[in-house]
Amino acid sequence: MTVAINTEIKPFTAQAFHQGEFVEVSEASLKGQWSVVFFYPADFTFVCPTELGDIADHYSELQSMGVEVFSVSTDTHFTHKAWHDSSDTIGKIQYYMVGDQSGTITHNFGVMREGQGLADRATFIIDPQGIIQAVEVTAEGIGRNAADLLRKLKAAQYVAAHPGEVCPAKWQEGEATLAPSLDLVGKI
Template structure:
C-alpha cells in the first residue's frame, strides 16, 4: 500500500451539520488522513475519534484534511454526532461507506463482517499513501503519534535527500543518507 495512489471513490459524508459528497478528486492537492474504524456507537472508536478531533485544528494548520471512515451511513454519523459529547466535537469529515468501496480500496475490510479494521493512512497531495497503521480491535490509536508522522512526512517531502530517524520530532536533526553514514549510525 505504501507509495500507491488511492483508488477512485465517491461517498457522502457528514461534516459540520451538513451532508457533502466527496470523491478521490477532492482529496488531491492537499495532505489527507483516512481514519478507518469499525463502527459508530461503539467503545474504543469514540475515544480515538475524539482524540483526533482534539488535534484537528493543528492538522488543518498543516494543510491536512481528515476523513474518518466506517461502513455506517452518513445518517448514522449524524445521529452519533448529535447524541455523543465526544463525537459532537468532531469538525472533520465523517464518511459513510456502506457499500464498502473505500474500505475495500484501502484493503481494510474485515472479511465476512462488513466492518473496517482500525486503520490510518496518510496520503500526500498527489494522492500517494506515505504512511499507514493498522491495529487490532482492542488497541486504540494515538493522535499525537499521527501528528509526528504527518510532520515527518511533510518534512521529507519538502527536503529531498533527507530522512527522519526514529523518534524524530519537528526541529530535530535529520539524516542525509550517504556512503559516509554506512555503518556509523
Template sequence: MGIINSEIKPFNATAFKEGEFVEISEADVKGKWSIFFFYPADFTFVCPTELGDVADKYEELQKMGVEVFSVSTDTHFTHKAWHDSSETINKIQYYMVGDQSGNITNNFGVMREGQGLADRATFLIDPDGVIQAVELTAEGVGRDASELMRRVRAAQYVRKHPGEVCPAKWQEGEATLSPSLDLVGKI
C-alpha cells in the first residue's frame, strides 16, 4: 500500500458524538494523533465488538493525545439510532462518522467495489496529518484495541526519538534499536 507516509485528503462529514451531530473535516485531525477506524456497517456482528473494544480504551487514548473517528458508509442518523439501541455502542464517546457519500472511505482506499461498504481498516495518523500505520483485515477478523494502542505508543515514541525504531512486540519502556551499519546481520 502506497498510503503510508501520505497526507490525508480533504473531507467534510457529519458525525454523531456525545448525543449531538457535529461537522468535521481534515482540519479536526491536524495537530493531534488520530485513529480512523473503518468498519462495514452498523447493526452487524463483528463491528460492535470492535467499536466497543475501542470505546473501552478511549479514555486512555485521549490521555495519549489521540482522537478516534469510527467511519462507515451509514448515515449519522443511523449511528445515533445504533448508539441509542445497543448497550455496547452506547458506551462510545468518540466520533461516529457518517460517510454515506463514500468520500472518506474512497480517500483512504478502503471502499469495497460494488458494495458501498468500507473494509475493516484502521489508520493511525500523526499530528501533521500523515498516515503512519495501516491495518486491514478480512470481513470475519476483528481487530484488537490493545494492539492498536501498542502501535500508537510505538509511533509516538519514534516521532519523539528520531534515529530510534521499535522492534516487534515492543512495549513502552522497553529497549529500542538505533539502526546503523553495526547492527546489520547482528539481530
C-alpha cells in the first residue's frame, strides 16, 4: 500500500451507478463533505454483499453526519446496476457504486491486487479537504463492520472540530477525550 494518512486523494474520473442513474464521479465529488471510499473485490460474490448491505443499513445515519459513501470495485457501472437489480441486499443501496474497470482509483489508493485486477477490502475516511484521515484494510475473508466505521467517522469528525483533543481507544460519541499535554505524560 502506498497511500498514507494525511495525504490528499489523487485525481480520477469514473462512472457510477447511483439511485437508478449512471453518473460521473471524480476526486472533486469526494471533497466538500466527509467521504468514505469503500473498496471491495467484486460484484456477485460472498462477503462483499454482506459488507455493502451493512453500510446500506447505516446510510441514513452516515448522511445525517454529512458523510457520502462511494463503494468501488473494478467491475463496470453496468455490472453494478445488474447486481443492484438482481439482489435484495444490494438493491437497498442508495450510495454511489463506482465502476473502476481501468483500475485508476484502485491504483491511486494503493489497494490493487496486482495480477488479479481486483481491489483489496479497504476503507478510507476522507475529510472535506480531500485528505485521508483513516484507512482499514482486511484480508479476503474478513468482512468489515459499518458500526465500527461510524465510530471512527465520529472520532475523526470530533478531532477535526476540536483541535488539541484526541479520542482514546474504544471512544464512543459523548465520552471523555484527552487533551495531550506535559501533565498527562505517564499518567494514562
